[in-house]
Amino acid sequence: MRRAGVDALWISEAANVRYVSGFTGGKDGKVLITPQGETLYTDARYAVQAQEESRLPFFIARPPATLEHAAPALRDLRVGFEAESLSVADLEQLRACWAGATLVSTAGLLADLRTVKTPDEVRAVREAQALADRVFTQVRPMIRAGVRELDVAVEIETLLRRAGAESAFDIIVASGPRGAMPHGVASGRVIGDGELVTVDMGARLNGYNSDMTRTVAVGTPSDEMRRVYRAVLEAEQAAVAAVRPGVSGAELDALARGILTGHGLGEAFAHSLGHGVGLMVHEGPSLRGASEDILRPGMIVTVEPGAYLPGVGGVRIEDLVLVTDDGHEVLSSSEREVL
């Protein structure tokens, strides 16, 4: 906060509220940090939850009463707000209620802290990924010709739910030509013989997410798609092997992109190499060309090169990787097929 030039901070992003307070009532939860201390604000629906989950003193009200309660403590202070997660309407309300304060736009203050996980957070992501691996292994045999993509997704979702988790995002099951869509969420399409099927899934367990993609073969895919698969696997394995403290997100992205370019698939790799995973599925650090992020021990990132050929199909292989003091540990354990 000192570096950002603010005396107080209004935290409105649900993941950040949870991070600093433990409170999980994302529908209505805010934290105000002032020189005098921290206060959790929520409404009466979450009073018991706030008491149970958070060690912070809390105040139960709805805006504008919430903001009016905070106003006296903020007079003449520079108050930071989270530019990424505050709507224009909410900002206008802050301006109206905190006329005595100077509002300062901040970005990424908490998100930067969240990039390096505590041992408890590493344990939480590890458990989420272990569950996702168990579920994928259980579901893998049902991915065969004649089955709908949706049926695969429903089975994954059901198993996650039964285990006390939920799906971290809309499950991607993209078969045959639909594989050319990096985010081809499961449709009613019936999987055909000789097709590749990309399954991208994550578990959210105790608030922490996992993220993993496997592309599997149903029958014998074409020579072209087997060539694409091998190229993506080569890029993925090389990038995972290069994960260590000190390497930049941009270097890892360039490494994988260079290998795919060597196979004539540079243009087909239509997204970044990876991202951090924790309370949010997509968080820092970023493994993309324009990233200035440098990997540090305790970060958890995905490594997920892909190649997408419109009208033909696609491949993505993604592992979840913990940056350790002397290298890395791959947290995802589902088998990668050899084609």
Ligand SMILES: CSCC[C@H](N)C(=O)N[C@@H](C)C(=O)N[C@@H](C)C(=O)O
């Ligand atoms: C809508 S959540 C999907 C999660 C999925 N596993 C995933 O991360 N897909 C990547 C291709 C992705 O969206 N990458 C982002 C960071 C990007 O390249 O902008």
